[in-house]
Amino acid sequence: MCAERTQRLLDLVRGAGHAVELEPQLQSILSAAADLTGSQTASILEFAGPANQSHAATLPSFHRRAVRLPELPVERSAAAWVIQNRKPLLITDTTAASRLFPDVDQAAGNEVRSLLAVPVFHGGELIGALEALNKTDDAHYTEEDVSVLETLAAIAGQAIRDGALQRRLQSSYNEMAELNRLKDDFVAITSHELRTPLGLILGHATYLREQASPDDHEQLDAIIRNATRLKEIIENLTSMDNDRSGVARLRRQQISMARVVEDVISAFQEMARQEGVLLKADFGALAGTGADLIVQADGVKIGIALSHLVRNALTFTGQGGQVIVRAESTPGAVQVAVSDNGLGIPAGDLPRIFERFFQVESHLTRRYGGMGLGLSVAKAMIEMHGGRIWAESVEGKGSRFTFLVPVGEPPAAGVGLS
Ligand code: ADP
Numbered sequence: 001m002c003a004e005r006t007q008r009l010l011d012l013v014r015g016a017g018h019a020v021e022l023e024p025q026l027q028s029i030l031s032a033a034a035d036l037t038g039s040q041t042a043s044i045l046e047f048a049g050p051a052n053q054s055h056a057a058t059l060p061s062f063h064r065r066a067v068r069l070p071e072l073p074v075e076r077s078a079a080a081w082v083i084q085n086r087k088p089l090l091i092t093d094t095t096a097a098s099r100l101f102p103d104v105d106q107a108a109g110n111e112v113r114s115l116l117a118v119p120v121f122h123g124g125e126l127i128g129a130l131e132a133l134n135k136t137d138d139a140h141y142t143e144e145d146v147s148v149l150e151t152l153a154a155i156a157g158q159a160i161r162d163g164a165l166q167r168r169l170q171s172s173y174n175e176m177a178e179l180n181r182l183k184d185d186f187v188a189i190t191s192h193e194l195r196t197p198l199g200l201i202l203g204h205a206t207y208l209r210e211q212a213s214p215d216d217h218e219q220l221d222a223i224i225r226n227a228t229r230l231k232e233i234i235e236n237l238t239s240m241d242n243d244r245s246g247v248a249r250l251r252r253q254q255i256s257m258a259r260v261v262e263d264v265i266s267a268f269q270e271m272a273r274q275e276g277v278l279l280k281a282d283f284g285a286l287a288g289t290g291a292d293l294i295v296q297a298d299g300v301k302i303g304i305a306l307s308h309l310v311r312n313a314l315t316f317t318g319q320g321g322q323v324i325v326r327a328e329s330t331p332g333a334v335q336v337a338v339s340d341n342g343l344g345i346p347a348g349d350l351p352r353i354f355e356r357f358f359q360v361e362s363h364l365t366r367r368y369g370g371m372g373l374g375l376s377v378a379k380a381m382i383e384m385h386g387g388r389i390w391a392e393s394v395e396g397k398g399s400r401f402t403f404l405v406p407v408g409e410p411p412a413a414g415v416g417l418s
Contacts, residue, residue: 005036005148012155022163029156033132036152037116037145040134044120044156045079047128078117079129086126088150091115092140116141118149122157130156184241191237198234202227236373239304240356240380250384252409255299256292257334258283261327264306268314276319277340279310282326293327293334296409297385305381305389308374309338309401316399317342333387333404341398345391353391354379378403 012032015025026044033042081089092114113134120128130153135141205227209220261281272279283291306325313323317340327336345353349360359372375391382389382403393399 008032008036009148009151009155012152022159022166025159025163026156029130029152029159033130033149033152036148037132037141038136038139039116039132040136042130042132045129045131046120046160047083047126078115078131082117082119082129083126086119088116088118088146090141090146113138114141116145116149118146118153120153120157120160122161127157127160129153187237188241191234191241194230194234195238198227198231202231233371233373236371236377239377240373250298250301252296252298254294255297255302257295257297257302257327257336257405258291258293260299260303260306261325261336264303264310265325267307268310271311271314272323275314275317276321277314277317278322279314280322280324282324284326284328291329293329295334295405295407297405298381301381301384302405305378305403306336306338308378309403312374313338313340313342313399313401316340321398330404332408333406335402335404337400337402339398339400344395344397344399345393346395347393350391350393354389375401 009032012028015028030042030044033039078089078091111134115131115133116135117129117131119126120130130149132141132145132149135145202224205220205223209217209224212220265279265281268279283293310323310325317323321341323338323340325336325338327334329335345360349358352358353360354375355372356376357372358376378401379389382405385405387403387405389401389403391399391401
């Protein structure tokens with residue numbers, strides 16, 4: 001094969017690796033097929049429909065409109081012979097050519113004098129045929145022409161399959177995006193609609209508790225406790241939706257991280273007592289120095305993030321365990337770590353732990369409450385500050401969740417809303 005032919009084939013192979021659109025690729029293959037075999041024209045027939053009963057044609061653009069036949073019968077065409085025999089077809093005499101008269105070429109207005117057709121395979125599967133028509137000067141097609149056309153057919157086969165995969169991938173992406181949108185709408189509407197009646201239940205129950213005799217307190221406390229839990233779940237859903245839609249806004253001010261830690265710890269002391277877990281703060285070298293670990297941050301959101309970590313730590317640490325919240329200063333940031341010596345998290349689940357709705361146990365075997373939202377909310381709240389959150393854990397030994405909040409306000413771009 002001469003150097004020029006080899007170079008042209010090489011260029012096509014290289015181009016196929018980068019090309020995104022199928023159509024221009026096929027057109028380049030057809031031009032190469034006509035040029036390199038010295039033919040008047042070339043066409044690709046891609047089989048479509050059940051059991052290769054028909055085929056769609058891709059022809060050089062200047063013929064395209066004339067032969068826009070979406071599906072052509074394979075009988076009475078060179079393609080049919082190629083399908084049945086799965087090997088190249090070489091026709092040099094005009095009588096044979098008219099017998100195997102290709103409908104496509106008739107439609108394209110070509111008078112067929114000679115024809116070379118090769119099968120287009122992909123991974124052993126026959127997916128079409130590549131045809132070259134009318135060798136110039138009425139010469140005969142050679143064995144070398146067959147090799148060139150077969151090489152081009154292999155490139156075309158790859159391109160057609162890549163195109164099909166690309167289309168399937170794109171439609172899966174579109175479907176997923178649509179499902180995601182439906183889910184987001186559902187979450188937004190449901191949490192919005194639940195909030196108002198729940199607020200009323202809580203308000204009335206609290207009022208009744210004030211009026212009721214002590215005998216009824218236990219019942220009313222149960223209503224209030226569970227309605228409050230429901231409210232927290234709805235707030236998690238809402239804040240997740242707000243983060244996603246970019247509605248969440250930070251109210252930054254100078255806050256003391258030491259104060260946030262102490263507030264959260266005292267809010268969870270009762271739960272810790274009930275769980276039989278020791279819960280304490282650790283300010284390391286700063287203890288007793290009065291240093292406050294000042295940061296420019298939204299104290300409410302940092303408090304929510306830390307509360308999720310502490311609640312989880314208490315939930316997943318058994319009787320007699322301990323949960324320590326350590327806060328310290330690091331260069332340019334304040335770091336807070338919640339360590340427990342509880343259940344730990346399997347290594348395989350650790351990378352997914354911050355995903356929305358992710359829980360280590362399947363819902364069928366769950367013993368603990370929650371919706372798998374706490375950590376994703378915590379992550380969103382820390383990242384809104386330009387901070388970072390991560391988890392380390394050894395199954396059976398315990399976990400440590402750590403977050404960093406920059407001391408000052410990061411540049412605007414760093415305040416990312418997911
Ligand atoms: P949930 O509100 O359901 O607890 P989270 O997003 O807060 O959801 O946590 C997701 C999952 O991560 C939990 O269901 C639990 O399996 C696991 N997990 C979180 N924190 C801990 C921890 N400290 N120890 C063990 N497992 C944990």
